[in-house]
């Protein structure tokens with residue numbers, strides 16, 4: 001019984017990831033060593049997301065340091081008038097106002113990549129489609145009836161659901177096959193994919209800034225262990241040569 005409970009506990013995070021409404025998730029291909037991508041992601045995050053979502057676990061100065069963004073560039077381009085470089089990435093909007101205006105309170109995104117997973121975020125940002133029945137005018141394939149508007153519409157443009165017809169005896173059934181762009185934005189499809197990749201990369205870093213350090217340290221530790229293997233092996237041979 002105890003074993004069963006621990007297996008269930010281990011599976012919990014994957015169960016959270018699995019909530020996609022049956023839609024296949026695209027691979028985000030996260031690369032925390034890609035500093036230019038992380039820097040671009042930070043800029044988009046500040047310009048397009050930080051108005052509604054906070055990332056209170058992070059400080060502007062910490063992000064600048066980790067991503068090699070000079071502090072003066074950060075202060076000039078990414079901080080709002082009231083922010084200081086040492087302050088946390090908070091927002092001015094109050095939770096009750098957000099709920100009044102948007103219907104839901106936009107959650108803090110500090111650790112969203114850990115709870116939802118990078119692939120989910122990447123697919124979510126690429127899966128908005130026009131839906132006149134929604135107050136925002138849009139719906140999302142992996143987050144049905146989301147209260148979040150399509151905030152990147154200017155860049156991506158607008159998509160619609162694409163269907164195909166399947167014949168089942170007498171009946172014709174409409175089956176969703178995916179999404180198609182019906183009104184292009186400022187960017188072509190590839191550039192928009194790059195934007196959502198950079199954002200996902202940045203949100204993954206935000207969820208675990210220590211991951212970057214850990215990966216770097218991990219590389220040197222493994223190299224050290226490999227080098228240590230040579231004298232250890234020679235020593236073992238030396239010890240055992242008289243025993244045989």
Ligand code: HEC
Pocket residue numbers: 044045048049050051052053102104105106107109112116121124145146147148149151152199
């Ligand atoms: C106009 C305000 C607004 C802006 C700007 C905005 N969001 Fe949202 N976002 C919301 C709201 C509201 C929700 C809650 C949706 C719900 O629960 O239905 C949300 C939810 C989310 C979620 C899902 C959270 C969860 O697990 O439930 C993610 C991920 C997200 N936003 C990412 C972003 C990113 C990335 C940006 C910037 C490109 C952004 N948001 C910009 C309002 C906003």
